[in-house]
Amino acid sequence: MKPSSLSGLPAGVGDALEAEGVAELYPPQAAAVEAGILEGESLVAAVPTASGKTLIAELAMLSAVERGGKALYIVPLRALASEKKAEFERWEDHGVTVGVSTGNYDSDGEWLATRDIIVATSEKVDSLVRNGAPWIDDLTCVVSDEVHLVDDSHRGPTLEVTLAKLRRVNPGLQTVALSATVGNADVIADWLDAELVESDWRPIDLRVGVHYGNAINFDDGSQREVRVDRGGDQTAALVADALDTEADGQGGSSLVFVNSRRNAESAARRLGEVTASRLTDDERDELRELASELRDVSDTETSTDLASAVEEGAAFHHAGLASEHRSLIEDAFRDRLVKCVCATPTLAAGVNTPARRVIVRDWRRYDGDYGGMKPLDVLEVHQMCGRAGRPGLDPYGEAVLLASSADTMDELFDRYIWAEAEPVRSKLAVEPALRTHVLATVASGFASTREGLLEFLDNTLYATQTDDAGRLESVTDRVLEYLEINGFIEREWSGNRETLTATGIGHTVSRLYLDPMSAATMIDGLREACADGGDDRSADYAFSGTGVEGDGDGIETSEGEGDDGPFGTYSLSDVDAGAETGAGAGGANGESAGEEKTEGAARELTPLGLYHLVSRTPDTYELYLKSGDRETYEELLYEREEELLGDAPSAYDDVNFEDWLASLKTARLLEDWASEVDEDRITERYGVGPGDVRGKVETAEWLLRAAETLARDVEGVDGDAVLAVREARKRVEYGVREELLDLAGVRGIGRKRARRLYEAGIESRVDLREAEKAVVLGALRGRERTAERILEHAGREDPSMEGVRADRSASAAATAGSASDEDGSGQANLGDFG
């Protein structure tokens, strides 16, 4: 079937596809066309990765647009949203417009209603439905990418409910679901009233095998000798073998999947020995350049470790990396500059990074709930293997699992290679999932009675899969009760019908996309802070029945001395001291503006208290306590318990107390960030990567913004509290102390530059507009372009830096002894102005 022979597509699309090299549709694509996707038929396509799924979706969407409709493409990851958008934008030449919407990025100002194709994450779509985006009604085609993720216990229910809602709003909606090959694609097709196209066909051959001894044993019975030196390592031998085997004129790169971040890093370091010896001089130069870019991304150990691995031609990839790190690595790997990437599952399902050879080194991963090392799901291993083989570049792809014994080899064949992926099973019928979706369903008017709600839920995959309808009902009842008690919904009997309505707050919570439990936690905390009677706060904070309460009065004693131990030379009081002297030098009263703002409240609402509050909601992913942390944070808890909101659990209530401390740990990470503690210090102190810090900050930002809205809407929370929340939010957002908030709000000024400007006597936007340019330039390390941009953003009439000579004296004081920090990368340390 030739693309140009297809009817129903916008003019020129068929020819354009052929010009791209699509001479003939792949069999699954042809099957999809036969199933009627060009005429608006719904379809489930369960086919391997990289077998042309996206084109199936494109054909459906483009024909829908040609008929005057509008299409939505739902992706599981934000990174995929931008990737898909870029891909679809090639149709703009044919008059098809594309937009994206994710949590952190909306299409450039252009209102989505005017776009023909919209790409969004499932959560974003859910949120758009809740907020009543007008164009939702106009949709005629929806594509759900990686639909097998409905199986995911956290995010699956959202996808499931969202698809059900979209189909409910628009009964004629064409639904195209793209899935990996799973055990029960037919069930998904049933649920979506769709045709099913199922196939194992792949455009490039994929050979899967197990390496054991000195050879890979492939699934087709063939073998390939790959010798491992005595005491040598299988992975290294396989990576070397791939590199030494020229196919298309080059050796092949490898993607190695391992089960922990640490393993990824150490494997990359080791494999660097293999790749380094096979680099050309040009590659070495380019890699050095890439390494220096990587180092500039963030001033952390992770960053330098990554850079040094990359210099050898190997890299690691995991969620602890900053997103800039990740995309640099992904791009360089695609360009074949980086020869080998050692990754955690981030890369298995994420953006498209194929390799000639995939090595699944670890097939078990630690799982606390499971109580040890749990074998990976078949589906997950298949997804990893599916990354092997780059269409158009590699003649074939190879996926290799590693075995150290003949028994293991047999097990791997049985467990993964011959095995079919697990069936997809809905995870909807659990309280956390239903809590949020029941509220949203009621709030956005999809149901107004208990029966209506159950009827709506009957359209979900769960309902078509379960034979225990009572379970969904009983969980729903529990959830309704919870929502009523917390004031998010009202239940009223009129005659024999019970009506459900969302309260004002209920609506707000639904629109803010909060888990109702998070909202309840935040509301309680804020109310408590504002409640009359700050005096009996000790009552709230007594560690009820633990025997600890007696210490309540003497806790202050630990202040000042407690900081030294766990963190070596550094302590929070050091930061305070540093920043205060800093503020003093700047000639400002660096103290207590925060206190003034909150003095009307019944009790002081401090950033730490608020960070702790949002950190213990179910919407924040927990930071785990490591050994020794328990003592550290117990001590911190005693020192600062007056700042914390809500009732601390008893120290004998092990689980809850640990959670409380873990949230405190997260809270202090945020406080450190908002106090200008260096990124590398934070990563070191909390044992996380730069990517984790960014993630925590982002979450806190979002939740505090939501808290601010709640604080305004809810009874019993006063205006001072709103201000305190806002300030705490802005401080994490910019990562600065209070006195820098004004400066850091200017585009182009981050936490480091703000501090330097401040130390140079430029303390506000107004100062920026009026200060001597020489001083500004000096504070910005003589970077003229940067200085001009900043002045422009600050609204200065004449931002030009032409002919201005930097006044170094201004910044000299602030940067004493760090002459080497002239690279403009903005890596000032707190220590620099101590």
Added chain:
DNA sequence: CCAAACCCGAACAGTAACTGCGTTT
């Protein structure tokens, strides 16, 4: 002859990943 450097094995600790908001001050 003694102390510092070095080496080895045992004991121990730690363990993947993802998305969510709203325009006002």
Added chain:
DNA sequence: ACTGTTCGGGTTTGG
């Protein structure tokens, strides 16, 4: 389960 790190004891090495 597995790996990387730490720690302690014993050995080697250098002055």
